[in-house]
Amino acid sequence: MTRQIALLRGINLGNRNRMSMAQLRESLGQLGYEAIRTHLQSGNVVFTAGTTPDRAERDVAEHLAGELGVRVPVLVRTRDExxxxxxxxxxxxxxxxxxxxxxxxxxxxxxxxxxxxxxxxxxxxxxxxxxxxxxxxxxxxxxxxxxxxxxxxxxxxxxxxxxxxxxxxxxxxxxxxxx
The missing domain is CATH 3.30.70 (Alpha-Beta Plaits)
Incomplete structure (x- = not known):
């Protein structure tokens, strides 16, 4: 399990791609991620996962699109990165x-x-x-x-x-x- 940081592009800018950080935390929890924390309202999420950052990028983007209808690019870096x-x-x-x-x-x-x-x-x-x-x-x-x-x-x-x-x-x- 590694600490990872997801950076979502274009969340809560204007009227597009609106979501609360509570929704975002809940969505990542549904993926099995743990110790989820958000920062500001612009799509910054810290979490623990047993998957690679590349896999987390795909999983988060696909999950947000499928569950919330929010289609945004997601970039992930590990804590060490x-x-x-x-x-x-x-x-x-x-x-x-x-x-x-x-x-x-x-x-x-x-x-x-x-x-x-x-x-x-x-x-x-x-x-x-x-x-x-x-x-x-x-x-x-x-x-x-x-x-x-x-x-x-x-x-x-x-x-x-x-x-x-x-x-x-x-x-x-x-x-x-x-x-």
Whole structure:
């Protein structure tokens, strides 16, 4: 059994894909997951499961679609993967506000040639680094002003993407460690 973190993309944004966190916890419980905790209303779930993260991604997405009619991409990382994501933050030296620091979780590591096509100067003053399946982003002028959005990254890299600010990322790690 491993602690895992599910990141649902597009939950409770506007009038689409609405669900309470109680519904989400209950749904994951129906899958046999244990020690389920949610954070905020945006589809952040920490749980214990005896399945692989890849399997959990499929199971959660299929279950939510079948039981609640909510069709959203789901990305899962283990507690240890999330701890590594936090520990290896390549932008920690420049970040001075965790609310403007984002980690975008990618469904798979982008192709190297697609990474090379991103010219950092074109996105200044934003700064970014890609490490494995994570896109780290520092937006000194605020997240709302960046052009490096989920939609842009999904199109450019041809992967599923969902972002969380640094406060949320570290809180999810804390929740994973508490249970």
């Amino acid at each position: 999330l701890a590594e994501i936090v520990a290896r933050d390549p932008l920690r030296e420049v970040v001075d506000d965790p609310a403007r620091h984002l980690v975008t979780f990618l469904g798979e590591a982008p192709a190297p040639h697609r990474i090379d096509e991103l010219n950092p100067a074109e996105f200044a003053p934003d700064r970014f680094r890609i490490v494995g399946r994570e896109f780290y982003l520092w937006c000194p002028d605020g997240l709302r002003r960046t052009r490096l959005t989920n939609a842009f990254l999904e199109k450019h890299f041809d992967v599923t993407a969902t972002g969380r600010n640094w406060n949320t990322v570290t809180r999810l790690l804390t929740l994973a460690d508490e249970s």
